[in-house]
Amino acid sequence: MQRFEGYRALVTGAGSGIGAAVARRLAAEGAAVLVTDVDADRAEEVAAGISADGGTAAGFGCDVSEPESVASAVGAVVERFGGLDTLVNNAYAGNPETVLLEDSREDEWLGAFDVTLHGAYRCCRAAMPHLAAAGGRGAIVNIGSVNGEQDFGGHAYSAAKAALAGLTRTLAVDSAERGVRVNLVAPGTVDTPSWKGRPQALVRAAGHYPLGRVGRPEDIAAAVAFLASADAGWITGVTLPVDGGVLIGNLAMRRDLGPDRD
Template sequence: MTRFEGYGVLVTAAGQGIGAAVAHRLAAEGAQVLVTDVDEEAAGKTAAGMRELGHRAVEFVCDVGERASVDAAVAHAVDTFGRLDVLVNNAYACHPDAPLFEDEDDEAWARDLDISLTGAYRCARAALPHLVASGRGAIVSVGSVNGLQDFGCHAYSAAKAGLVSLTRTLAGHAGPRGVRVNLVASGTVRTPAWTDRGRNPDDVRELYPLRRVGEPEDIAAAVAFLASRDAAWITGAVLPVDGGITAVNTGFKGIAD
């Protein structure tokens, strides 16, 4: 498929995991992709791998916690590709909960909200004029089932719930200007976020009706759909891509914490 032929795309936190899978998927369908990440080496590795496959990909260091960094990334995408058609908000931060809520740390709480929610706001704010100009603009944010139900991680969950709200309010604002805004609510996905903590995501697979955890490509496929013209009459939507866990959640929290 070439649903994104001629598109300019910016993906945040694309150095690994879901972000890298999204970048690969959109590029495979014809997009020119700015692979951004706060980790310069990771962004470069992803972009180099894409170029080896014949795709057009450029790496760029972007910290969504800094307005100047976000503005620079958006400007670089427009300068490089001549346009910006799709923004994928994928960056997040998540610290473990304190044993007692009253022992939560202000700094850690603020960082989770700043990267996961305010970071998406910064990116959308910078990108929106260019998405309007494209005539086919779309924003897709990678959210979480944590923003829909209780799966632990207070700050991260609050941020992802806020991202759901931002998706809906921004959809209402941007729709008349020709820009669609949607969110993919992801369940457990096999990414370094698990393995770097010494955890095996397969420990929770039996809690999912489909009896497996997600792969980054599962989320990338949903992002590609929502970003494409196949979803031309969809905006303000929250699409759970979660193996059915939000339909039947039983006992997940105690195992996953």
């Protein structure tokens, strides 16, 4: 299915994990994708893989904590592909693990917000005129987290993701008359390179998910593609959990309190 034939997309933090999967999914459905990452080499590698598979993509180094870098990335997608229809804000910073608040460092707190929230703000601000000129198909999809909806640890990470959900709602209303939809996907635990070296943690995490496994980057990419497409043309301002059911119940408590099962 080529839902994005003729679309132009920019994906941040797309050098690996969820961002890379999103870039590949959009390209597989016909979009021309600017793959951006703070590590330009990784962005180029992902873009080269998309091109090798027959898609249209280019890599670009972008540090979303720098307004000039964001402006350059938006300018690059418009110049290279002729416009911008889809923005996916995936770049983030912050450790989802919790430390005692008094042991946390202020620079880490501010850094989490500067990339996760302020970076998305910078990208939306730079991209909005182009998205508004996209003839009603402009869409922003922000990548949040279940941490922004419920306690799973990580003070700065969770607070920044919750704030991103708030920005999603206000921007959705503000941009609706300009033909731009804004939504957020909230993943649960996803097997990405951020979990490298901790395979047993993912095994333990899987036991808390009603669907019996942690997520794959492709699970999130599928949801992003839906929200960015015309199939979601009457959806804006929502937070879509893609979380294996973890937000709807406490599986560990259910098992502890329920009847014994052989």
